[in-house]
Amino acid sequence: MSTKRCMNGGCGAAAAGGVWRKGWLLRSGGFATLCDKCGLAYEKLSFCESFHQKESGWRECAFCGKRLHCGCIASKSIVGLLDCGGVQCLTCLKNYGNSSIPGESVPDLLPQSSQKVLALSARCSTDEKMNEFDASPANGSSELQITSSVRIITDDATTKCNLMQLGRNIDVNGYSTILLSQRENTNGSFSHVKQEEVALYRGDRGDLGRSGCSGKGQGLLGLSQDPHGSDSKDALKDYLSNPLANASLSMSLGSPNTVNILEACSNTGTRQIALSHHGIIDDGRDQNKVLTTFQNAHRARHVLPKLPKASHGVTLDASKELVPQMRVARPPAEGRGRNQLLPRYWPRITDQELQQISGDSNSTIVPLFEKVLSASDAGRIGRLVLPKACAEAYFPPISQPEGIPLKIQDAKGKEWHFQFRFWPNNNSRMYVLEGVTPCIQSLQLQAGDTVTFSRIDPEGKLVMGFRKATNTAPLQEAQISALATGVLGSETFYSGVNVNLLTDKHGSWANEGLLQPLLTPEKRRSRNIGSKSKRLLMDNDDAMELKLSWEEAQDLLRPPPMVQPSIVIIEDQEFEEYEEPPVLGKRTFFTARASGGQDQWIQCDDCCKWRRIPVDFLPPSKWTCTENTWDSKRSSCAVPDELTSREVQDLLRQHAELKRQRISSSKQSPSEAESTGIDALATAVALGEVGNQASPSAAATTRHPRHRPGCTCIVCIQPPSGKGPKHSPACTCNVCMTVKRRFKTLMMRKKKRQSEREEAEVSKKLSWGSREELEGTSGSMNAREGDLMETLEISKGHIDLNSQPQRDAEQRASGAPSSPQMSMMSLLQVASLPLDNYLKQNRLVSLTASEQQQVSSSSATVPQAPVESESGGDDDRCGSDKIRSDAAI
């Protein structure tokens, strides 16, 4: 064995003694080896190890077909063995997770009653691969290549494995179909045969043996991994003699995808194996032709197996048993071009659907593809855009843009007549189904729903299925939303959809699938369905709610406890840098005293009593009365609550009310909401009410975890509201000067409020440009307004390219269509006087306040502002005459 070197992260460490430490057991039944130096998983192997030692060839990713050489494993191109065999490249791991192969489900046992042999099959993605593969020895392949369908019955497991080996080598045309019919042996005798059959899918060349071939009735161990077929027994022997191998077998049992086949193999002494294969490349656009037996065999290869009626799995938990098995069928590799379909179009189908479709007939259901309806698909135009690859692969060939009429059947047997046509588009074609409106309306489909196209063989009849996107359960909505952002895997998505297939012969399609339970998280597999998700946005209310919740969470960000930050300087700004992520602090509420001061209230985690704490205190995530060092009389949970229950209720009610107001105000048009906020604030300023607002009032600005004590950025110097300022009117400290500047701006804005609102309306109609453009123009404005703009523009994603700097500075502050929350925040910051707490600490420890942000909301952006906040402010340190005015606020 040659020395292995860790390629993980360039570690390069050689394995001690050339043997890598085996440490991680994989669901796939293999091991992950760890680099002794870097400790990272280097190679995942079990069978693979043998494979690599004995064969210098390559394997392909079971998902995308990407060829993976041995070296790829070392370079992490291969990231795992699949439960059902095969390997998986890094890209597909990200896309689909490390689970079973979509569309290539690990074989399951069929219901005993089923006499049908369902076949799964893989396809080679390219002829190139095939050619390369053909370069390797192919034992016995010639015998099979000349036979379109071969059925071999054997009672000998080893023979079966050899057959699998043969099967592995017969992929000469890009496809193979391997049927393994299993007859369960209930008493261990080879002679007793049950009627159960199992269809085995060979997910990858050489993997069939791993996933489905049993060693002398013992289990499925990758005997056929050896491409030469000579070491199968030895490999098995080695494997079985390896305690870790057995351990990994146990782990494989934990996989719902492997358990059945394990059962099938390990409990069975007798098996019936049917190998069918065709050696003809189905490359013509002959969909309308009469299907030959050969084609039927071919087209049946990806039909999905049904689940056993009784679970054979010993480790399938209850939740999984509740979950209809959603299968992802890799669509048949037929048709013109044989392009691989994007996974988003791979049809997904449940066992229920399969059962529905197949019914009692001998028809074979061939899921072709599916598509999530876009808005235009489901709209009134009546045109359903078909994925090009799908249209060209599975629909009849058309040479003229006018296309051909196409009949597609639905559940009730109703036949819909569409026009299948294309438009020339960028030297390509854009395929559409026209006239789908009646069908869409009949099925009450809308954007986000999924239509599935299948074919019934041997008739070759096209059928439509659909899944309704759910819109009921919040969780499902979240899933949809997540789908829209591409966060969740599609299985999660589908767990929340109703599954119907229109070809239900029982005529009960209408509401089936409604009770489809959620799939377990581990069954999630990312998929790009809905990746064009911009058009599947969540409801505005939900989005706002989510936004606010997120902002609230941001408000509570605290530096990690017990972690000393390191100070870094970036562009002359000092930042605290923490090794640990910030933590969420505890929610507090602020009230205003009649005298003008403020109180911060916190609830004890133990007794739930409310305690008064300093307004500048940043509570950690947990706080109890014993930590109430400010009020020794109430430092025990035994001491009664200072607030009456009614006061507490009022506090919470006001909090809820403010949140509602935020949501409702956010629903207004930006300019309107902005104007409203400006109006209110300007009025408050004029009346001298700002800073003495009714509780809860103060802003809950939270110092960014990276800010160091003493940071003078605009965020950190924002004082929590409280009693009147204790600054001297002549104070020229940075805070006072900043406040003074902003107050001046505010007053100026108030005077111009009406005219600016009009301008804002005009401005709103203009185009918005990049922030860079704005920054380019901001240099012409004076320092004060530039400073204000810097603050305000932080949250602005849209800048008016046509703006005049001087005017825009005020517009933005007053009501231009920017983020209303941010502008409000800025204005409230202006009004956030007095500065007692700031002065008290003389450093910027905390800006904790709460309910002001309940109004202004955009706290999440504020803490990030300091970097660019105060650059223009230092030139204005005089003007202490304004401080008195500040104090009046």
Add this chain to the structure above:
DNA sequence: ATATTGCATGATTGG
């Protein structure tokens, strides 16, 4: 005035 049709455009994504 409204609906339909054919094409163009641009966002998105995969290679």
Add this chain to the structure above:
DNA sequence: CAATCATGCAATATA
């Protein structure tokens, strides 16, 4: 970066 595809929109047809 090129292919794909969702959608916009102008031209045309129809009510």
